[in-house]
Amino acid sequence: MADPTWRIRSDAKRQAILDAIPQKWRLTEPVPPPTEVRDVTGSYICKYLDAQEIEITESDAVDIAAKTTTGQWSAVKVTEAFCHRAALAHQLVSCLHEIFFDAAIEDAKKLDQYFAEHKAPIGPLHGLPVSLKDQFHVKGVETTMGYVGWINTFQGIPNDPRRGTEESELVRELRSLGAVLYCKTSVPATLMSGETVNNIIGYTWNPKNRLLSCGGSSGGEGALLALRGSPVGFGSDIGGSIRIPAGFNFLYGLRPSSGRIPYQGVANSMDGQNSLLSVLGPLAPTARSLTFVFKSVLSTEPWFHDPLVLELPWRDVMVDQTRELIQKSKDSTSLAFGIMYYDGFARIHPPIHRGMKLVEQTLKRLGHTVIPWTPPSHAKAHDLASEIYGMDGGVDLRHHFGLSGEEQAPQVIVDQDGVEMKASAIAQLNIAKREYQKEYMDYWNSTAQLTGTGRPVDGFICPIAPHAAVIPQQYRHVGYSSFVDVLDYPSVTIPVTHANKSVDVRPANAPAASLEPHVEWDYDADTYDGAPVAVQLVGRRLQEEKMLTLAEYIGEEIARELKK
């Protein structure tokens, strides 16, 4: 039986991506199955790289920019090293949708020429490669967002003049700051999934444990960054899509409040749904890399170029105030945190529990107050998010899958055959959401009575998911991440440790999988072994500067705790 037409197109596209990898960077031997080699990060991928490439690609964005903005490393050298490593990454875990290394190297040459001429960088990101989730439009590059029906079109529209000419606002800003763009990373078609799978590139695996998912929907970013095929990338988050892949790949990831990073000109699912906005944010191996690119983007004054961005420049004063609170460690007016192990829905797996305990221990060792976080019902937040995701009854998804006739992956959390809501019902939903946000805010304020610092908690710690990087098709509850989007709070993923089958054992009284609705107990110590474990630090709306400062501090102190 012949393949349907869409398979021919998706096969061709998949092959075209591979063909964009220069011959010299192609793997000549087959990649061993995950049952033989689970982890392809670190020494595995490094065997294909030379010492200088390793030095460059294992530096973080801050260190790289320190060298590329001062002429110590040429932009071309750095770009080539990341292109090479990204090419390897894609061949190992299938994490790229678009490869445009030639254009990147041309851009890098121009940057080097600029530097040679002016003895100064173009901007703070001069010569820094930045990867982008395949929602961003880049001139001369396709955007499929994982839809077969988008191949050779502009967002599914054939013969649209914007095809190949459009550039997203953030892309323009990154270029103006000196960044080099070289690849776009894989996503689940629809973006509405905690795994990354589509009919073009297939499944993006977790590089640390190839039995598991890289997460989603910014899953390609997560996998590429875990393999150090990129120093920093941008993803999007409407239910956890930055924080999940960050957490599943031992990365930091920032989900900012809406209105800080420009979404202007970026492709999206269910665009125009404005009850709960998707937001863009960075992922990187170090917290300071997030701060660096976030601050750099704000320096371009995006509020004059995207009508939904707020005129809110980077606030050093908020950083200073946070640092003062950190300094006060052990003082009764120092930092206070909430901590939540259970959202009332899904019990967390042993590795996540251990990670949470480690963070709690670390904060207490530092003399900060830690109180139990017992907020308004997260089940309510979960319901609100689900209703909003399904608001259009699947019209958008149906349309985009329908362009090619391709199938929808089972991991997508939105149905194609829902009921489309009407204006008055949407208004009621918006009110319910606002009332929930108010209730949560009042709860937050009420913790001033409990912290002993005279203030409410400065932030709170909770899991990102019930499990570490998940077994395919076992991601059943996104409520640990989606409630943050309902509240529009900033949240930073903080990597903590790795699942360890010898210590993270299933307790005797653990509930059986799927016995109760939303109970998440299909824990398998052996399969999860080695998977990254992370938590998230959640802050008050628009306090990105405070959360980034705290995330860097807490991350460093966790590392210290682990060395004890």
Place this chain on the structure above:
Amino acid sequence: MADPTWRIRSDAKRQAILDAIPQKWRLTEPVPPPTEVRDVTGSYICKYLDAQEIEITESDAVDIAAKTTTGQWSAVKVTEAFCHRAALAHQLVSCLHEIFFDAAIEDAKKLDQYFAEHKAPIGPLHGLPVSLKDQFHVKGVETTMGYVGWINTFQGIPNDPRRGTEESELVRELRSLGAVLYCKTSVPATLMSGETVNNIIGYTWNPKNRLLSCGGSSGGEGALLALRGSPVGFGSDIGGSIRIPAGFNFLYGLRPSSGRIPYQGVANSMDGQNSLLSVLGPLAPTARSLTFVFKSVLSTEPWFHDPLVLELPWRDVMVDQTRELIQKSKDSTSLAFGIMYYDGFARIHPPIHRGMKLVEQTLKRLGHTVIPWTPPSHAKAHDLASEIYGMDGGVDLRHHFGLSGEEQAPQVIVDQDGVEMKASAIAQLNIAKREYQKEYMDYWNSTAQLTGTGRPVDGFICPIAPHAAVIPQQYRHVGYSSFVDVLDYPSVTIPVTHANKSVDVRPANAPAASLEPHVEWDYDADTYDGAPVAVQLVGRRLQEEKMLTLAEYIGEEIARELKK
């Protein structure tokens, strides 16, 4: 034929409002018809007041607070003076929905006791009376919003525990700042009208010319403030509802961007519609009064109490930067403004044209650059706003009118029998609105090429309506105000002059009324004689500090220009 039940209820409510006025403050003689006495402001209303009451009520909010926060005037004395004048105002033009003078005087007594005890005020608004549009909930006071069906209920819900106990967040904040609340002002039922008319209090007339409307929907505020029955009040704006009554009553009025003043807990029409948000803002006879109360409200950190408010404290730095630009007057890098006389829809009447010319002249005399403002189609903005206002097909209006069976006034710009939009159509509308906002933003940026200052314009000047305070039922085009809400820009109404039948004559070539769609040419020099003329100063999103600073400066300079 007997009146339907709702008339009995509305009559009783109207009478109850009048009955709340103490006997000593009731007018004993009938008010002469407007054909005899058009203007009941100034000397007309003052004949019922003693010298001290006049001194107090003709001071602005800043001067009043300077005396009440230092013990020079007692809160009781000030409150009584405004209660008296508000009582007169209501009897002259029917501008109040709720009168709670007794509670206000009790509150004022407590403030005086506090001051006597602490030798310090409770807050910056200590002892300052503040009037509120009848959307705000105040403990112990009803909210009808002009709906007969809301009498004896909470927002139309009978036996709701919130009835009489609820207080809006802004009300709480005003109290915490020391403000005294004493009355709520009239609105058109639905709030969707540029005139103020409902089946409870009837029609609110313009105190300066009682042949004309006071504007709407914050019309009661406009009328009360014009009569100095209040030093400052709060209204709301989704299509011009603060700026129209401000302009029609020779007042300053601020429509801030959404997210600065808390709407939490305030009744609304079509609540939950979040494609275009209604916003709250102050109206007052002086620009500095707006700044004073706006800044005071921000000092309460409303972002910790309303989830939709942005953490954006009052920015003195933006005020200072603006003042520096003002100082540079005559310098090529000083201020630059756009000016727009015609929106492509409705030609403005002669008084408005003269007012606009006066402002242009003033700016040029001061050495500032003035360029023609030729933005993207305002017809498009008008269409977007209309589609959004009608999004629910009238479900909300039908419900609230249906509670009593009362009739909808012809001035309401939303139909009860429209078609309710579905989620996917709303999403498309949201996209169209965002694209329009982007197009307008790009146009604004492009003026950097034209100003000669090296920057785009600092703001632009345009009419608020084609006409001065309007002849009843002749308000045909709200596009001059509603485009600002579509863009979510801050805008300040600046009063300029008054219509004058001897100079503002109908030009020979003026189009006849209603010959073309949207042409607004039913100008009648005699009827409009004496009506206030105003313009609006529109700024970039969230630049309220800059616009308030400029409005104060421009207003003062216009006064100087008129004295020449």
